Amino acid sequence: MARNTFAEDEELEQEFNWQHYRRLGQYVKPYKDAIYKVLLVIFVANIASMLGPYFTKIAIDQVIPEKNISLLLWISGIFFVSLFVIAWCMKYRILKITEIGQDMLKDMRFDIFHHLQTLPFSYFDNRPHGKILIRVVNYINTLSDLLSNGLINLISDMMSVVVTLLFMAWIDPVLTLYSLALLPVLFGLVMIIKQKQRKAYQVLSNKQSNLNAYIHESIAGIKITQSFARERENYHVFNEVNEDYRSSWMRAVRIQFLLWPVVQNISVLTTCLIYFVGIKQLGVSISTGTLIAFIGYINNFWNPVINIGNFYNSLITATAYLERIFETMDEIPEIQDAPNAKPLPPMKGEVRFSEVTFGYEPAKPILSKVSFHITPGQSVALVGPTGAGKTTVINLLSRFYDVQAGQVLIDGVDVREVTLHSLRSQMGVMLQDTFIFSGTILENIRYGKLDATEEEIIAAAKIVRAHEFIQDLKDGYQTVVEERGSTLSAGQRQLLSFARALLADPKLLILDEATSSIDTKTEEQLQVGLQELLKGRTSFIIAHRLSTIKNSDQIFYVDGGTIAEAGTHDELMALNGKYHHLYQSQYDLIRTN
Structure with a gap:
């Protein structure tokens, strides 16, 4: 099992295009009504969260100096109710966003799986199956946070930033400008980090794909590995691939986590600046209540900015995986229906x-x-x-x-x-490497005709001489076989394939070394059943025997x-x-x- 047969990093056939995020948006469209409801709830929560700092300003500047107890109780009561509104909105938002996000992931996973079914044999021949599997499962799962929370939370946070800025500008336009003073610094640092992060996650996706491919190959070939006592060599190869993945992961995470302290430090510096300017102007153009309210609004402003930064992090991380997902979806099937293709009449x-x-x-x-x-x-x-x-x-x-x-x-x-x-x-096609699915013997034979009765299945098995060995199994036709029929002999698997083909009743039958794994005695018994299988239908038979x-x-x-x-x-x-x-x-x- 040579390392370079699967551990070669995949090159992207086309560079990622930001227009691909429009394609991601196509998975949002079916749920737009539910999303509008969530956004309405988020807007209500944002307005409710603005009341706290504003009521604090009124209380400090007016209510307390005037000793207006009744107004203070009213303000406190409204503030208390706003907290319940915020809590309910938060609960609704989390549940609904998670549900919508998982539905979108399900749709995307279905689309890529459906597309894989249309791709030609050459696509699967040229790629380790583990590298295909990781795109359908792991890469799409990686988008879970982006779709379940990120997109809608981004809108929520942007809405929160806008509403907060409006309240801040209404209270004091000058302090609002000071609050935005360090934003250009933030944008500059983000642009520097972005390129490094994207490249790091492109490398990580390659190493993750290589690791998955090797594990898949090792499990599939475990019998050969143990037969040739190759365990020790496989340990060494796995350690190399695993170490490549670990190193790539650590580099990507180190770069990703640079953004959070950058935003956090700029937030703290902005708060310090507001305190500095506010205290110098205290009693001149700024009241104590205004300064305290502004500090509250600064937190309301920077918390969503930090969240937007985290979303941007997730976006750059997801980009590396979206490139692979859309590359697979863009693979054009070499064999497909012609634009004017018509159904073939009964053959x-x-x-x-x-x-x-x-x-x-x-x-x-x-x-x-x-x-x-x-x-x-x-x-x-x-x-x-x-x-x-x-x-x-x-x-x-x-x-x-x-x-x-x-x-x-x-x-x-x-x-x-x-x-x-x-x-x-x-058509009915039987290959030398017969494939048996996980499930019962009955279900595997019925695969050729999904509406077949149990009596029809047993009749087909009897004709191809499979009934005898099936009866000897623990649970007969209800015996559960493992993946690829590993609990059956090669000859038994081929007899099941014969039964499956006979049940399907194809007009054109293809047998490619279909009796290669059947012993001579069983083959002699099968000949009668085989003639029954071939009767009345065109057949192509490849056989070395x-x-x-x-x-x-x-x-x-x-x-x-x-x-x-x-x-x-x-x-x-x-x-x-x-x-x-x-x-x-x-x-x-x-x-x-």
């Missing part, structure tokens, strides 16, 4: 390749001008050396990739002219990017060519063993 099963040329790398074609015609209901076997293009044929048929030249037609219609869903929903494809209607020997030989088993054996040599070598090997 008959006629398949035609017309002068098809294709290569995973344009300069290195795998198939070159391949042509053949299959009538509905025929079974076709693809044999030949590794890398000759057998799997490529079925990848093009399923439209996992598009041809570079020529046409792939089903029932006379180019597969590029129909919707992907209508095409693939009428030639005994499974002797009865195919046509056998294609694929080699050198073309179909080198074609015919039935008997015809190809009589030809005494490449297929004859391949079959004879397997027969001699079996006879020797």
Whole structure:
């Protein structure tokens, strides 16, 4: 498990654009009515919080010198009620904002997951799965504070700043100007910190992605690791990746935490300045009540400024993660429905390749001008050396990739002219690496037809000879299997896949080394079920074990990017060519063993 296979830092394909925050705003729109209610509550809370300093000014300058007890009680009562109003508004705000924020995160997570479902195999082949997983889970979770509190709190704090400034300007315009004297200093320092912080979090997101990818790879390959006694080497690699992440985290946090003391110190210096100016003018142009009220308003002013600074911190931090999230969302699927694509009518099963040329790398074609015609209901076997293009044929048929030249037609219609869903929903594909989902045996077979009854599921399992081993399991069809079917043998997983494919009743069936993990005895029993599975449907079978494809209607020997030989088993054996040599070598090997 070489370190550089996954720990290479990902380069952003495009630089972050601040316009992307408009896209973030799209997730706010569905909840605008709820947000307006929250903002109204916040406005009420801001007005209520302004009453305290103002009543203090009146009490010191007028009520106490005049010994007006009744007015003092009225002011105290109104102030007491305002505290309850503020508390209720705060509770409503926290609950509602959290609910709205989590709904927005859910929507964003759904969008990126939905988009991942449309991306081609090449996207997943070229990236460690752990690096994809971290974008869907960790990076979006990192936005939780930004969306749950940040955006609405920013509006709240800006509203609070404006309301406070209006009250301050109403009481004393000169002191208000002194209160704003150090703001330019704050803005200058923020701009210096911003660039360093963003770069630090870009590096951190890379290191976090690398760590997640290695952990994912290590867990997936734990059997190989223990089989080759590679635990010690893996410890060393993990320590390096983990240390990279820790160092990047510490640097990013050190830069992030610079902003809070900067804002806090400027706030304290501003308060000192107000005290200095206010005391010099006390009794001349400023009353004691005005000075005390102003100090209260200074706190009301700088607290939201500090919060805005914290939000800015969160914004810069989130930018590094948003870049990765939107980069994934902007990945354009290579294979998608054409603008004028139409649903494929119920499939008959006629398949035609017309002068098809294709290569995973344009300069290195795998198939070159391949042509053949299959009538509905025929079974076709693809044999030949590794890398000759057998799997490529079925990848093009399923439209996992598009041809570079020529046409792939089903029932006379180019597969590029129909919707992907209508095409693939009428096909059944069984791969050598069968995938079993977490859940019961019953649910895994039903995956091929979600509305299937239990009786239909059992019938399908019996036909493909899976019923016997299922009955021997602890809970039969209700037996829970773990992720990827790790509690089942490879042969049992393939039998379940056969049952799943049969239940789905596809018109076109593709078997790619689907019997490779089944022992010879089970395969002999399966042949009857396999013939039932192939009956009445067009099928493509890739198999290195030639005994499974002797009865195919046509056998294609694929080699050198073309179909080198074609015919039935008997015809190809009589030809005494490449297929004859391949079959004879397997027969001699079996006879020797």
